[in-house]
Amino acid sequence: MTNGYRLDNFTTEIISDIGVHSCIKECLLRKPHCQSINYNTQHFQCGINSRRADDIEFDGVQDYNSIFDNVWNASRETLGNCKDAMCSPLQRCVTMKSNNVCISTACPKGFYGKEGQCLPCHVGQYNDGSKQWCSYCPPGSYNDQTGSSFCQPCPPGTYQTKLGSLTCSKCSVGSYQDNTGQTGCKLCPVGMYQANTGQGSCIPCDTGTYQHNSGSTACSQCRVGTYQSNTGQASCLSCAPGSYQDTVGMSSCKPCQPGSHQSHWEQTQCTACTRNWYQDQPGQSFCKQCSGYQCVNTAKTQCIGLTAIQYSWCTSKQFVGYMRFHQCKQHCLNLGSSCHGVIYPRNYENWCYWCPSAQQAYSGNSNYWDLTMCV
Incomplete structure (x- = not known):
């Protein structure tokens, strides 16, 4: 030459x-x-x-x-x-x-030249006709056929980071890929999870559950005293005053029943109204006090007033009624034996006494009950 x-x-x-x-x-x-x-x-x-x-x-x-x-x-x-x-x-x-x-x-698409002849591109390669050699499939794609003019993009739920690949890899648990031709997967966001490989989406946490970490494979149940009424949440909500929850994984709280109350957040039970206090409505954070000559019933849901005959003999709230023993005792039992300030008589007494105030002794007729034992 x-x-x-x-x-x-x-x-x-x-x-x-x-x-x-x-x-x-x-x-x-x-x-x-x-x-x-x-x-x-x-x-x-x-x-x-x-x-x-x-x-x-x-x-x-x-x-x-x-x-x-x-x-x-x-x-x-x-x-x-x-x-x-x-x-x-x-x-x-x-x-x-x-x-x-x-x-x-x-050489045509999918082939390359060698010693005057055209040969098909190998697997993991392609030739789209713009060159006379075969190129490796780029990351995010694959090819498992010879003589190809293009590479297949990795489908949703898969990825590929390498050149010249014959297959794509599945996304691991806790991750997903919703697009084609990708070189990696995405972590499931908070409030969602994925327990399977090769998935194109994550699953939102169900009601009564939550997940505050990304890339999770499961959701956690709401603990007692809390709830979650929506799906796909990162946390649970505290039960408000007037309600409670004694079971895990719940979507709502239970209201306090009449006769009880709850004044604090995130509680697992309600508290019964104390003596001479009542609550006639559900879901309340406090109890109401019986007033005057009234006693609360056993269920603590209402106050019961004494009849005019029963308190007509009362003077300065010192005692209730002018009844024989069996009348007074029966009345106290009807009221649930929990009327605050009422003194139950002994067998030989004829009176039911009313305490002017707690622990205050009544002076006078020695036949009266010692008012320091008021209930």
Whole structure:
């Protein structure tokens, strides 16, 4: 060859400086040799006995067979008028700075050129027809077929981080991927979970449950004293005063029943009204006090007033009624035996006494009950 360099392993020359001379490139397609037809038309050089090409971006098959490609010059007179008819079969014409060259670029989509013939791209690779070599499938895609012109994007629930993959990997538990062609998965957000692999979405926590961590595989039940009425929540809510919850994993709180109350948050039970106090409504945070000559019933749901005969003999709230023992005792029992301030008589007494105030003794008739024992 005139003014060319033919070596045992490589041929060197800057294509733009060749002019009418010829340059044959022999690049073995094994790491890290340059690929024979992957070059920049303005700045390409295979150095003498080098193992790489300068000023190119390697993008081709690395691990398979060798490719032998000839790059021939067209005459200088044809510069600017490059036609594929000037080249041999399986080649096309490319205009350089100072000349035209023919390169082997005639293989169809899904194939690459080797020693004058076209071979199918291997699995994990593709050729869309824009080049004459096969490229690795990019991250986020795969190809398990030979001779492909494109790679398949990883479907939802999967991902791929590597080049040239034959398959995609499933998202792990606690994660998901709702898009195609992705290189990673997303963690399930708070209030959601995923217990299975390869999923395209996460599952919201059910009512009565919550999850405050991302990437979770399950939700937790609301503890006693709390609840959650909505799905997909990161926390539970405290039961308000007037209510309680004694069971885990519930979607609501229970109201305090009449005769009871609860004045605090996040409680597991209600408190019964104390003596002479009552509550006739559910879900209350306090009890109401019976007034005057009234006693609370056993259920603590209402106050019962004494009849006019029963308290007509009362003076200054010192005692109730002017009844015989059996009448007074029966009345006290009817009231639930819990009337605050009423003194129950002994068998020989004829009176039911009313305490003016707690622990206050009544002085006077010695037959009266000792009022320091008021209930």
